[in-house]
Amino acid sequence: MPDPRLELRGVTKSFDDVQVLRGIDMAIGQGEMVCLIGASGSGKSTLLRCMNGLEPVDDGQVLLDGVDIAEPGFDLAPIRQRIGIVFQSFNLFPHMTAFDNVCLAPRRVLGETDGALHPRVEALFERFGLASHMRKYPDQLSGGQQQRVAVIRALAMAPQTMLFDEITSALDPELVGEVLDVLRALRDEGMTMVLATHEMGFARELADRVCFMDQGVIAEEGPPEAIFSNPKADRTRQFLASILR
């Protein structure tokens, strides 16, 4: 692999007495799409939150383009513009319209003026089929629409890497598709992406690599075909058997 965009070396993380990550090593290349799968509590979400510094790691390195952002005391604010994250529960700001949700960070952090920002944001809404909804407040939108706004909000900062934390898990089944379509579109344009997901079909179809996490370690990783059709580790087999039943 050429110089990875994001690389983790020996990352560990505990909450009180519970060791959630027990030494994670992984590298994510430019334009690669990696899916993290595994049972609830296996450490997928925590791993994603360590990748953008939302959770400080206890030990190990998180290298973004070769710079260790896990260094204690490292100023993460400039880094966060380069890594976008979307959460399971959308976390839109309820007191602002969808449009203002998206505009806030570019205006305050990047210092963009409305003249340049508004057409750019309107184009993003247009592209993801939400142009007619951008003046609405989050509680006037369906879950799927809210989640697409959350993706747009992250994309408006022009990140080079995107993290997705089970972004379809809180949606009604009929709304999952529209959100996955957004991910497909991002995949097509070569965005570097890491997803924690329970959408096995989706992971199998689009991921470059699938990492199966269990009890804070990556128990098995490889191309989706290998993981889903021919898992090597017992734990992987058990997990897949339990969910594909």
Added chain:
Amino acid sequence: MSTRRAAYEARQRRRANMIAGVSTFGVLALLLVLVPLAPGWQAVKASFFDGDVFLRTFPGLLQAFVLDVAIFAWSVPLIFALGLAIALARGARNPALFPLRIFGAVYVDLFRGIPVVLLVYLVGFGIPGLGLPRPWNSPYIWGTVALVLTYSAYVAEVLRSGIESIHASQRNAAICLGLSERDTMRHVILPQAIRRVVPANMNMLVALQKDVALLSFIGPVEILRQAGIYKSLLANFTPYVAAAIIFLCVTVPATRYADYLLNKDRNARS
């Protein structure tokens, strides 16, 4: 045209309304009969419910009430500005701002812990006693300052509870977009927190409007003081009843409005 269920419920409602009407009427009638039977009723009626005195003093009292409203009006912005500053000071995380945090905690403890009337006396008499030049020795100013000190401490606590009620995921989302702590507070947390505590603050305003009358103890001729003057002049307590009615005309609608907001908020979130 109505279903069996609707007909049944209408019948039940009619029955409930009738019982409520009869029992209310009974209690009222009893009061009207029993109270005048009390041995001192004639004296009380003459000194508290004198129609002539009421009509003669009402315009003057209403005029004096304008001063209450004025004191209320110019203390409200000060209370909210100071309350917000104290709430933010108490939440400061930067170690360099630790003294601010301590100051905020002491401020709230101090001014919430002293009875309002005592603070009105201490500030209203104490500070003009320093021999300040006019107009800075006016009890009107320092009495208002006492109200601002007390109520800003309460408002600070209300706002702080509002800030703490905003879920951490909102802050996380803002931080992950690269927003600074300051921008996160200003654009994401505070607007939601302030909206959430509007009903609680409405109740605070109702209490403040009543407590303005405490300034009568240190000088300004507001409604309570004016009522006292009329009482001495006419040897009759009716002006106090008139003053109470004037207060109720303002505070009852305001309380109802606060309740309405509170209910609306509860329904919106459930």
